[in-house]
Amino acid sequence: MTEYVDAVVVGARCAGSAAAVALARAGRRVVAVDSATFPSDTLSTHLLFAGGVAELAAIGALPRVHALGPPRLTVAEMTGAGITVRARYTPVDGIDHGLCVRRTGLDAALTDTAREAGAQVREATKVTDLLWDRGRVAGVRTRDRGGRERELRAPLVVGADGRRSTVARAVGAERPYRSNPNQRACLFAYWHDPDSDQRSVAAQWRAGSDLGTAFPCDDGLVMVLVMPPVERLRDGKPAAAYAEALDRLPGLRHRLRHCAQATKVRSTRDTTSYFRRSSGAGWALPGDSGHFKDPVTAQGIRDALRYGRLLGEAVAAALHDPAELDRSLLRWERRRERECLEVYQWTNGLARAEVMSPLEVEFYRAAAADEKFARHALDVFARTRRPGEVFTLRRNLRLATAALRRVRGRTDTLRTIAAELRRDVQARRARTALGR
Incomplete structure (x- = not known):
């Protein structure tokens, strides 16, 4: 069977649903296919800062997500070196809170929003191959769980199918042109969370080389994530590595003193960050299929929603003009x-x-003493300020000066501070060069 539509979206979770919503609202006939059936889970840290919640609002999914019952996270808290920094959000499009929502409910809310906008969402349907016409992607071949095959022909195929993207592999874009290997493993589980005093706080702790977080979420649970050095998860025993990491994070253990673990531990050792080529003749890769950042800053869902939506808005008027479509895709990328x-x-x-590092410790001290600075730092996570606007070279030099006064000439600390300043300058130079 062959069917003709305006766009096919492969993958119906965050990026895919957002793209489908934007295309359907523009009056395009769009079909989203996904091998999963919803609700279904997927490996994800699923924290949204205020900027990410604003993206849910932009595609019309926020009322459905709020109906799932996640607490509004109005306070962000970071603790390290015995110093605690607390901040509230600068509102983003009127939204002053974050959310942590389990992917079972979140993704179902997104697919329902896409259907309401006019998109077709076909679950339990796998893409087996791409269709080509004179060097352009011209659709997909699918197979449902009953074994029925179908051709969906369209001028645009959106590959929103994650890190192991079938579309990226088929168009030759699987190999990144920029990547960074991870140094932390990622392990999390849900805990029953009776401590109502902390239900509005998204918290992070650092101790030694370990990092841990507690993000209250829907159904009275808290998602507890730890990120130890990746070598501590090489024995294939994530539950043991998880418990050991919690024991190395006394502040997080204290947060869980009245909680009971509700689920098994989920884990991954591979959180390599990358950019892949994300547009070409009749295809595009929003979400993790085209670009991925380490989950330590919890930016993945926000970016998937935002750039899925912007992709749909950018190309909706150009779908049947191949040259303009390709230009629009490249501008979007x-x-x-x-x-x-x-x-x-x-x-x-x-x-x-x-x-x-000594500079990080001084940053915590400065943010704990200056509420405005702490809020500006939180704005970086919410994506309303760039890192370079807040962590300027001048500010880093001031922090370095404060750290040097504190250590009083210790050679090892002096070397550490000098190395960190060099790394910061090198990153700024590299960013400038890459921008050009």
Whole structure:
């Protein structure tokens, strides 16, 4: 069977649903296919800062997500070196809170929103191959769970099918042109969370080279994530590695003193960050299929929603003009890279599995003493400020000066501070060069 539509979206989770919503609202006939049936789970840290919640609102999914019952996370808290920093959000499009929503409910809400906008969402349907016409992608071949095959022909195929993207592999874009290996493993489980005093707080702790978080979510649970150095998860025993990491994070253990673990531990050792070529003749890769950042800064869902939506809006009027479609896809891809490159580099820095540096300790001290600075730092996570606007070279030099006064000439600390300043300058130079 052959069917003709305006666009096919492969993958109906965050990026795919957002693209389908934008295309359907523009009056295009769009079909989204996914091998899963919803609700279904997927490996994800699923925290949204205020900027990410604003993206849910932009595609019309926020009322459905709020109906799932996640607490509004109005306070962000970071603790390290015995110093605690607390901040509230600068509102983003009127939204002053974050959310942590399990993917079973979140993704079902997104697919329902896509259907309401007019898109068809076909579950339990796998893409087996791409269709080509004179060097252009011209659709997909699918197979449902009953074994029925179908051809969906369209001028645009959106590959929103994740890190192991079938579409990226088929168009030859699977190999990144920019990547950064991870240094941290990622392990999480859900816990029953009776402590109502902390249900509005998204919290992070650092101790030694370990990092851990507690994000209250729907159904009275809290998602507890730890990110130890990746070598501590090489024995294939994630439950043991998880418990050991919790024991190395006394602040997080204290947060869980009245909680009981509700689920098994889920884990991954591979959180390599990358950019892939994300547009070509009749195809595009929003979401993790085209660009991925280490989950330490929790930017994945926000970016999937935003650049899925912007993709649909950018190409809706050009679908049946191949030359203009390709130009629109390339403009969209370049915009994403411009907007994400600095955050990508900043995230790679935070993803290093290292003990807190003297500059980081001074940053915590400065933010704990200055509420405005703390809020500006939170704005970076919410994506309303760039890292370079807040963590300026001048500010880093001031922090370095404060750290030097504190250590009083210790040679090892002096070397550490000098190395970190060099790394910061090198990253700024690299970003400038890449931008050009």
